[in-house]
Amino acid sequence: MSKLWSGRFQKKTSHLVDDFHSSISFDKRLYKYDIQGSIAHAKMLGKTEILTAGEAEKIVNGLREVLDDIEAGKAEFSVQAEDIHMNVEQLLTEKIGPLGKKLHTGRSRNDQVALDMRMYVKAEITEVVSLLRQLQETLLDLAEDNTETVMPGYTHLQRAQPVTLAHHLTAYFMMFDRDVERLRDCYRRADVMPLGAGALAGTTFPLDRHFVAEELGFRAVTENSLDSVSDRDFVVEFTSAAAVIMMHLSRFCEEIILWSSAEFGFVELDDSYSTGSSMMPQKKNPDVAELVRGKSGRVFGSLQSLLAMLKGLPLAYNKDMQEDKEPLFDAVDTVKKCLMVFGPMISTMQVRNAALKKAAGGGFTNATDLADYLVKKGLPFREAHEVVGKIVWYCMEHKKDLEHLSMEEYREFSPAVNEDVYTFIATDRCVAARNIYGGPAPETVRQVITRHRERLQQEK
Numbered sequence: 001m002s003k004l005w006s007g008r009f010q011k012k013t014s015h016l017v018d019d020f021h022s023s024i025s026f027d028k029r030l031y032k033y034d035i036q037g038s039i040a041h042a043k044m045l046g047k048t049e050i051l052t053a054g055e056a057e058k059i060v061n062g063l064r065e066v067l068d069d070i071e072a073g074k075a076e077f078s079v080q081a082e083d084i085h086m087n088v089e090q091l092l093t094e095k096i097g098p099l100g101k102k103l104h105t106g107r108s109r110n111d112q113v114a115l116d117m118r119m120y121v122k123a124e125i126t127e128v129v130s131l132l133r134q135l136q137e138t139l140l141d142l143a144e145d146n147t148e149t150v151m152p153g154y155t156h157l158q159r160a161q162p163v164t165l166a167h168h169l170t171a172y173f174m175m176f177d178r179d180v181e182r183l184r185d186c187y188r189r190a191d192v193m194p195l196g197a198g199a200l201a202g203t204t205f206p207l208d209r210h211f212v213a214e215e216l217g218f219r220a221v222t223e224n225s226l227d228s229v230s231d232r233d234f235v236v237e238f239t240s241a242a243a244v245i246m247m248h249l250s251r252f253c254e255e256i257i258l259w260s261s262a263e264f265g266f267v268e269l270d271d272s273y274s275t276g277s278s279m280m281p282q283k284k285n286p287d288v289a290e291l292v293r294g295k296s297g298r299v300f301g302s303l304q305s306l307l308a309m310l311k312g313l314p315l316a317y318n319k320d321m322q323e324d325k326e327p328l329f330d331a332v333d334t335v336k337k338c339l340m341v342f343g344p345m346i347s348t349m350q351v352r353n354a355a356l357k358k359a360a361g362g363g364f365t366n367a368t369d370l371a372d373y374l375v376k377k378g379l380p381f382r383e384a385h386e387v388v389g390k391i392v393w394y395c396m397e398h399k400k401d402l403e404h405l406s407m408e409e410y411r412e413f414s415p416a417v418n419e420d421v422y423t424f425i426a427t428d429r430c431v432a433a434r435n436i437y438g439g440p441a442p443e444t445v446r447q448v449i450t451r452h453r454e455r456l457q458q459e460k
C-alpha cells in the first residue's frame with residue numbers, strides 16, 4: 001500500500017525509516033479521540049457545505065464502524081500507515097471507498113494530533129481526579145478513627161512534639177487536595193480546541209471551528225494557528241501535576257516503610273499488601289510502598305523528557321513532538337496504578353496505637369510544653385527555653401523523663417514550678433491544648449474532617 005503522502009516521492013522509504021518513525025505501536029491508544037475528532041470534523045464539513053450532506057453522513061457512519069471494528073479487535077493497524085491518524089483514514093477508505101479520502105479536507109495531522117492529545121489529557125485528568133478523591137475519602141475514614149491516636153510528630157526525623165495519627169493523615173489529605181486543584185487548573189488550559197490550525201497557518205476552507213469545539217465539548221477555540229500546533233504545555237502541566245502527586249505518594253510511602261520496621265513498629269501492613277523473601281523465611285516486606293516510591297522516579301523522568309524535547313523546537317510542528325506520547329502515557333499509567341493500590345494498602349494496615357503512644361511520650365516531646373508552662377508562670381520564653389534545656393540535660397544524665405522528676409528536682413531549676421506541672425505536660429494534654437486552628441487537637445481535627453467530608457460530598 002502506498003503512503004498517503006507519497007505523491008512527491010520517487011523512492012520508497014527504507015524499512016528502517018518505516019519502523020523508526022512509525023508511532024502506531026503507542027499512539028493507537030488515542031484511537032477513540034481521533035475518531036471522535038474526525039466525526040466532528042466531518043459533520044462540520046457537511047454543515048459548512050464543504051462536503052455535501054450525503055458525503056458527510058457516509059463518512060460519519062464509516063468512522064463509527066471503524067470505531068466498532070477497533071473496539072471489537074477486528075481492525076488491523078499497519079506500521080506502513082505510520083500513526084493512528086493515517087491508520088484510521090486508511091481503515092475508513094477501505095470501508096467506504098474513495099470518499100474516505102475527503103475526510104482530511106482543511107485538516108493536517110498537526111492540528112489533529114494536538115486535538116487528540118488534548119482530548120486524551122482531559123479524559124485522564126477526570127480519571128486521576130476521581131482516584132485522588134477516593135484516596136482522600138479513605139484518608140478521612142482513617143483519620144476519623146484516629147483523632148485520639150497520639151503519636152510523635154517529627155522534625156529532622158527526631159521526635160519533636162506530640163500530634164495524632166489523624167492530624168498526620170489529614171496533612172496528606174491537604175496535599176492531595178492541592179493535587180486536584182492543580183489538575184483542574186491544567187484541565188482549563190487543555191480544554192481549548194486546536195482543530196482548524198491546519199499544518200501551521202490555518203486553511204482557506206471556511207471551517208466552523210466553534211461548531212467543532214461545541215461538538216467535542218471544548219470551552220474555547222485556540223487563537224493562533226502556530227501556537228495551536230506547537231503547544232504541548234498541557235502535556236507538560238499534566239505530567240508536572242502527576243510528578244507532584246507521585247512525590248506526595250512517595251513521601252507517604254517512605255513513612256509507611258519506616259513505620260512498619262521493627263524499629264518503629266507503628267503499623268503493620270496487611271499480608272495481602274506485603275510480600276515475602278525467597279531466602280529469609282521471617283521477612284514481610286513493604287514492597288508495594290517501595291514500588292510506589294520507586295515509580296515516582298519514572299514520572300519525574302517523563303517530565304524531564306518532555307521539557308528537554310520541547311526546549312529547542314522552533315515554531316511550529318516538529319516531528320520531535322511525537323516523542324511527547326510515551327512519557328505522557330507512562331506518567332498516566334504509573335500515577336493511576338499507584339493511586340489505585342495505595343488506598344487499599346493503607347486502609348488495611350493495622351495501627352499499633354500503644355507503640356505510637358509510647359513513642360509520643362518519649363524523647364522529651366513535651367519539653368516545649370514545659371517551657372510554655374514556665375512562660376505562663378511569668379518567665380520570658382527565651383529564659384524558659386534555657387531552663388528547660390538544662391532540665392532535659394539533667395534528665396538525660398539521670399535517665400528520667402520530664403513526667404517523673406520530683407518537685408524537689410524541678411525546684412532546683414526554677415521556683416516557679418508547682419504540682420500542676422504534671423498535668424500540664426501529660427502527652428494527651430499537650431495534644432489537646434493545641435486546639436489552635438489547623439492544630440492537632442482531636443476536636444480541631446474532627447472539625448477539619450467534617451468540613452472536608454461535607455465539601456467532597458457536595459462536589460458529587
Ligand code: ARG
Pocket residue numbers: 023027083109110113317319321322323
Ligand atoms: N504522529 C505524529 C505525532 O505524534 C502526528 C503528526 C505528524 N505530522 C507530521 N507532519 N509528520 O506527532
